[in-house]
Structure formats: structure tokens, C-alpha cells
Amino acid sequence: MNDLAKRTISGALFVAIMAFCITFDRITYFCLFWCIMLYGMREFFNISIGESMKLQRAMAILCGLCGFLAVYFLECYAKASVTLVSVLVSCCFLLLLAIPISCIFRQNHEDHGNLSYIYAALLYIALPIALSPKLVMDCEVFDGWMLLSLFIIIWMSDVGAYAIGTALGQKPDSRKLAPSISPKKSWWGFWGAVVIGTATAVGLHYLTWLPFSLAHCIAVGVIISVGAVCGDLVESMWKRYFHVKDSGNAIPGHGGVLDRFDSSLIAIPLSCIYLSIFGLI
Amino acid sequence: MNDLAKRTISGALFVAIMAFCITFDRITYFCLFWCIMLYGMREFFNISIGESMKLQRAMAILCGLCGFLAVYFLECYAKASVTLVSVLVSCCFLLLLAIPISCIFRQNHEDHGNLSYIYAALLYIALPIALSPKLVMDCEVFDGWMLLSLFIIIWMSDVGAYAIGTALGQKPDSRKLAPSISPKKSWWGFWGAVVIGTATAVGLHYLTWLPFSLAHCIAVGVIISVGAVCGDLVESMWKRYFHVKDSGNAIPGHGGVLDRFDSSLIAIPLSCIYLSIFGLI
DSSP states (O other): OOHHHHHHHHHHHHHHHHHHHHHHOHHHHHHHHHHHHHHHHHHHHHHHTTTOOHHHHHHHHHHHHHHHHHHHHHHHHTTTTHHHHHHHHHHHHHHHHHHHHHHHTOSOOTTGGGHHHHHHHIIIIIHHHHTTHHHHEETTEEOOHHHHHHHHHHHHHHHHHHHHHHHHTTSTTSOBSOTTTOTTOBHHHHHHHHHHHHHHHHHHHHTTSSOSOHHHHHHHHHHHHHHHHHHHHHHHHHHHHHTOSOSOOSBTTTBOHHHHHHHHHHHHHHHHHHHHHTTOO | OOHHHHHHHHHHHHHHHHHHHHHHOHHHHHHHHHHHHHHHHHHHHHHHTTTOOHHHHHHHHHHHHHHHHHHHHHHHHTTTTHHHHHHHHHHHHHHHHHHHHHHHTOSOOTTGGGHHHHHHHIIIIIHHHHTTHHHHEETTEEOOHHHHHHHHHHHHHHHHHHHHHHHHTTSTTSOBSOTTTOTTOBHHHHHHHHHHHHHHHHHHHHTTSSOSOHHHHHHHHHHHHHHHHHHHHHHHHHHHHHTOSOSOOSBTTTBOHHHHHHHHHHHHHHHHHHHHHTTOO
């Protein structure tokens, strides 16, 4: 099987699984996002600290899970289960304190600076994913269509960046976006992402998948496309720093989980902030 | 002036300023803790990433301030100013996303791994300090005596560790606490910290500065003393990793701000978690 066929099949399967899990039920949504957090953090640890600090890695992943569940139950049952939320938040903070304390008992202190990558994974990967329940829960009702719409905007803006960037941005005189990080990305690609992303948001508005006014949909489209491009560059920057090409090999032909979700790690929390400010979620 | 006199005078001044600022008013408390956060983070950045990433350092410090203010207003006015809190939380998240994005535009990507120390400072220094308003606000009423009591327990447990450790723990056969990090600290010192810290908590219970039952005061005393020893060792570990003796020279004879507050960075959030679980704050 050639590479393009492998990429197409695994890409289609990926979209189908994402769409099913996000919209079907809160359990499928939870399993999917928990896997993304788990594998995303594992990949980040593998490329940054390798095999060391296994205990601290596990505690960080558990801390992310506790935070994720805390936001979920806060959105899910509001005041009814305030005890559960405060227990989860306490666990989250306890783990956060236990991570440096547990390092005291390690024999090797030469690689203690690796602890900072554990903190980075928590803020760069776990926190954005832990915020996602805000986008799927409306009081006690689970509704994943809005979150799926945001992912569709991200995917379409990726397609737009690739299509316009390939068609117009590869001439020798076309201005590059960030040549020191990603030599191929051009400003044409950036504008392609913004235009296609925003057009997709407008389309989703008329499909009523995005339940906001047209103006808000346009704003969300712009924010998500810009966020997606930034997210992509930030992950490229990490990979360049660690001298790796892909974050992993979880998805055949597409690299690792982190490579697939790099855009969302910036785009989804950005849209979350926008929608919160305007009281739309 | 010899070293001991300098240490004594600046130590006494330090305790007097702390006690005044924590108990006088919410403004003095805020100024003090904001300075601790600002200088603590600056010192951590100075020893970890030096002069690089000035913009990202500034954004991290601002992010810490927003989080601190958000917790303060959440504790202070409860539901009345929910808009203010959500604006501050949004600023906090926006800055958190802006930190990696701003790195894209840097010319030098060789030191991109330093970004992880920015994240570390946020979770290791800013977060514990940002939680402290939970300990001084009781609905709309400011009351700093409980927080001061917790600091007194920390200081007394430090004195206990030093006194008992010097008296009993310096024999050749006395077991060391963590010889690879801090060769002088002995288990005798640890037990000294726990005993004196707990005794201080009991004393503060009878002074009614700590408004909890005797059992809770004993528990808080044990938690704070153990947390203080751990916090001390965690900071020693960072300093050993960065090959520095002191984190700075802000307090004459006592090193930097971080050297003075290392114990509190673990002890205060630990006690915060304990008191939250039992509904005492």
C-alpha cells in the first residue's frame, strides 16, 4: 500500500472516529479525550525526557485526569456535586505538589531540570484538554456538535492552508511565515487557513451546528484558524528543539497524537475564552 | 557588622514586615504577596534561563498576577463580581497561550526548551501564592491572623529543625535525610521540625489565632512542618541543578526571596488543601 493511500484511509478513519466519539455520548467523548491527553502527554514526555522520571510522568498524567474530571463534573452537575469537584481539585493540587516532592527521593539529581518538562506538559497539553468539557456540557445535557464544529473548522483551515499554500506560496519570492521553524509555511497558507476556516464557520452557522449569531461565528472562525496555525508552529518549535520529525507514530502516515492535535491545543482554548467572555457557553 | 548581626537584624525586620503586612489590611497583604510572587519568579528565571525570553518572563509574571487577583476576587465578593473574576481568568488563560505563541516570533530557537522553565515557575511559584487569598478572606472580611499563624508554624519548624539537627544530627552515624541534595540535613532535624511545628500549632490553638479544634491544629502542625521540610529540599534540588548557592540576594544574610519562601511554596498549599477538604476555609 502506498503512502498516500495509507494517509487517506487512516485520515478518514481518524475523522470518523472523532466525529462518532464527540457526538455519540459523554462516555465516548470522555474516552476519546482522555486517550488524547494520555497519549499526547506520553509522546511529549518521550521526546523531551525519554524514559526517566516514570513516577513523575504518571503523577502528571493522573493530575491531568483529575483536572479534566473536575471541569467535567463542575459543568455537568453544577452545585449538586460540589464535594466531588472539590475532592478532584484537591487531588489535582496534591499530585502537583507530590511531583517535586517525589523527586527528592530519586537517586539521580543530574536530570532534575526534566521536572520542568513535566510542568510544561501539564500547562501545554493537559490544561487545554481539561477545559474541553466546557464546550460539550450545557447544564446536564451533553451536546458534542459544537465541539465537533470547532474541530471541523480546524481541519478545514488545515486543508485551506495546505491548498492555498501549495498553489500560491511556494514561489521563490513568496513571504514565509516563520522560516526558522517551518521553512515551507507561507503567508499565503496562513491567509488560506483564515479564509477557509471562516467560510467553514459561516457554513456551520447555516447548518445550525454552531448555535451563535453570524458575527460570532465569523469571529470564532477567525480565532480558530489563527489559533490552529499558531498551535501548529508551537509544536513544530518543540519538535525542532528536540530534533524529532514526528511526535510519535500512533496514527499511520500522520505521525503521533500530538502532531494531529497540535492546532487544537491553542485553537480550542482560544475559542473557549472567546465564547466564555461573551457568555455563549 | 558581622554576619550573625546582619542575619539577626534582617531576620527580625523580615518577620516584623511579614507580620504587619499580613495582618494589617488586604492592601498590605496584597502588596507583600505580589512582591513575593514577582521577586520569587524573577529569581527563578534568573537562575534557570538567565537574561533570555524577557517578554515570556513578563507574560508569565502577569499571568500569575491575574490568577492571584482572580482567586482574591472570587474569595472576596463571591458571586457579586463574577464578571471580574471571569475576565481575570480569561486574561490568565490568554497569557498562558500567548507565552508559547510569542516564542514563534523569536529569532533564536536554540533555547526554546527554556519555555519549560517558564511553565515550571507558573506551577511551582505563582500557583501556590495565588491560592493564598483562600486563607485570608472569609466572605468579605479580611483576616490575616490564620495565614500569619501558618507562617509562624513554618518559621518555628525551621528553628526546630536547625536546633535539634545541630544538637543531635551531626554525629557521624546519624542518618541523613537526603544526602545527595543537602548533605547536612538529618532525620533528627526532620523530627525536630515536626515536633516544634506541631507544638507551635497547639500553642496557637490556645492563643485562638488558629480557629480550629485541637485535633485539626495538630494535623495542620504536622502537615505544615513536613511540607516545610519538603519545600526546602525541593528548592535545594533546583539550586543544586542550576549550580547556585542562593536564589538571589534580596534579603541581606538570608539569600533571595525564594530561599526564604521555599518552605511555604509546599507547606501553605498543603495546608490549604487540608483545610478545604474539611470545610474549614
